Amino acid sequence: MLEGFHILTVTHRDTELSRIRHYIVPADGDALRARLESLKTDLALDELMYVATCNRVMYVFHTRHAVDAAFRKRFFAHVNPELDAAALEVVRHHAGLEAVRHFFRVAASIESLVVGEREILRQLREAYDRCKRWGLTGDALRLLERFGVVAAKDVYARTRIGEKPVSVVSLAVQEMRRHHLAPDARILMIGAGQTNTLVGKFLKKYGYTRVTVANRTLARAEELAGKVGGKALALDALAEYDEGFDCLIVCTGATEPVVTPELYERLLRGDTDRKLVVDLSIPHNVAPEVGSRPDVAWIEIEGLRRLAAENLAFREQEVQRAEALLDTHIADFPQVCRQRELERAMSRIPEEVRAVKRKALEEVFRKDLARLDDEERALVQRMLDYMEKKCIGIPMRVARETLASI
Numbered sequence: 001m002l003e004g005f006h007i008l009t010v011t012h013r014d015t016e017l018s019r020i021r022h023y024i025v026p027a028d029g030d031a032l033r034a035r036l037e038s039l040k041t042d043l044a045l046d047e048l049m050y051v052a053t054c055n056r057v058m059y060v061f062h063t064r065h066a067v068d069a070a071f072r073k074r075f076f077a078h079v080n081p082e083l084d085a086a087a088l089e090v091v092r093h094h095a096g097l098e099a100v101r102h103f104f105r106v107a108a109s110i111e112s113l114v115v116g117e118r119e120i121l122r123q124l125r126e127a128y129d130r131c132k133r134w135g136l137t138g139d140a141l142r143l144l145e146r147f148g149v150v151a152a153k154d155v156y157a158r159t160r161i162g163e164k165p166v167s168v169v170s171l172a173v174q175e176m177r178r179h180h181l182a183p184d185a186r187i188l189m190i191g192a193g194q195t196n197t198l199v200g201k202f203l204k205k206y207g208y209t210r211v212t213v214a215n216r217t218l219a220r221a222e223e224l225a226g227k228v229g230g231k232a233l234a235l236d237a238l239a240e241y242d243e244g245f246d247c248l249i250v251c252t253g254a255t256e257p258v259v260t261p262e263l264y265e266r267l268l269r270g271d272t273d274r275k276l277v278v279d280l281s282i283p284h285n286v287a288p289e290v291g292s293r294p295d296v297a298w299i300e301i302e303g304l305r306r307l308a309a310e311n312l313a314f315r316e317q318e319v320q321r322a323e324a325l326l327d328t329h330i331a332d333f334p335q336v337c338r339q340r341e342l343e344r345a346m347s348r349i350p351e352e353v354r355a356v357k358r359k360a361l362e363e364v365f366r367k368d369l370a371r372l373d374d375e376e377r378a379l380v381q382r383m384l385d386y387m388e389k390k391c392i393g394i395p396m397r398v399a400r401e402t403l404a405s406i
């Protein structure tokens with residue numbers, strides 16, 4: 001079974017992210033299912049699992065056939081006929097135990113662009129479940145996925161690989177919480193783009209309810225305000241905003257400060273309490289005079305980026321420990337495969353033993369049994385039942401003991 005595992009993959013390590021899309025199956029839903037089914041049939045694969053994320057595409061399959069250059073060419077001609085020989089050079093092929101190792105490493109996020117990002121495990125599980133639902137997988141990939149998930153969970157639980165946040169948004173929110181920003185604090189967000197939308201998800205998660213969103217395009221402010229359960233405001237109307245704030249979160253694509261010292265004074269409306277000001281924009285959208293005020297705790301993007309880099313370096317230090325843990329799981333996997341092969345081979349034994357018993361009762365000893373009285377016949381039956389149970393159990397036990405001693 002082990003020799004039949006293969007992975008063909010293209011990842012951020014070998015090509016630009018923008019090129020990965022050339023190696024995916026360009027279809028969704030039923031169309032994707034049909035394409036994968038025909039890939040499986042035409043390439044004579046026993047099982048197939050397909051994983052596509054923004055950093056990688058991975059074809060995990062099991063086959064008894066050789067996976068050589070000609071096979072790979074046929075495989076990708078099926079995926080995308082426009083891929084030429086040069087394009088195939090970035091495809092990595094992992095086979096046998098190396099395929100198992102690669103799968104486990106991906107699941108444990110060691111192969112991720114951002115090491116320790118658990119999202120990949122969810123993506124792998126979802127990809128497997130979908131392929132299973134579509135009837136593309138079987139026993140071999142079931143074992144690979146099951147043990148890969150166990151190994152990855154072990155890594156996440158017993159190392160600190162995913163511990164420290166590495167995205168500036170989650171770090172910003174972590175810093176806000178470090179400043180003890182109360183859930184009922186008045187939060188004023190300026191900008192309603194992707195970054196602030198992500199900030200909004202965290203605000204919701206941590207129970208911040210008093211949020212106002214100001215944005216150049218009012219409709220987008222309304223959209224984000226709807227998501228966080230807050231109010232919306234047009235950027236033009238910000239100078240007239242008189243509801244005060246405890247925390248200002250600024251993130252727009254503007255190249256000049258949006259929050260000037262004058263606007264900041266107006267927003268304060270005479271409030272002298274210390275404020276938290278978060279500026280996630282590049283370049284800064286909060287004027288330096290505001291950031292350096294003594295009554296302002298300023299969280300800005302460069303500091304967050306430095307923190308993100310430090311945290312990423314910390315995670316990468318954990319990779320060695322994660323690899324050592326994975327090694328133990330990988331070392332166990334061949335045994336798991338042998339055990340499963342044996343179970344499959346042995347699954348015939350009970351039926352064969354029952355057939356022997358039936359033949360003994362109904363043919364070989366039929367006449368002898370007919371001469372016995374009811375009590376004697378019942379005894380013979382009980383003895384044969386006992387023998388049947390033992391005859392099924394013995395080879396199973398011997399096989400298990402033999403495997404364990406290898």
Ligand SMILES: NC(=O)c1ccc[n+]([C@@H]2O[C@H](COP(=O)([O-])OP(=O)(O)OC[C@H]3O[C@@H](n4cnc5c(N)ncnc54)[C@H](OP(=O)(O)O)[C@@H]3O)[C@@H](O)[C@H]2O)c1
Nearest residue numbers: 191192193194195196216217220251252253254280281282
């Ligand atoms: N994406 C990231 O991973 C990331 C991470 C950290 C920081 N950043 C920085 O965050 C900022 C915004 O990024 P984003 O991904 O959220 O961008 P985005 O999705 O394109 O959104 C841009 C936002 O900025 C507003 N905006 C653009 N130009 C403006 C201007 N001249 N005056 C006022 N508002 C303006 C837009 O308003 P409309 O809705 O009216 O267009 C929108 O709300 C950039 O400085 C970026 O470098 C991005």
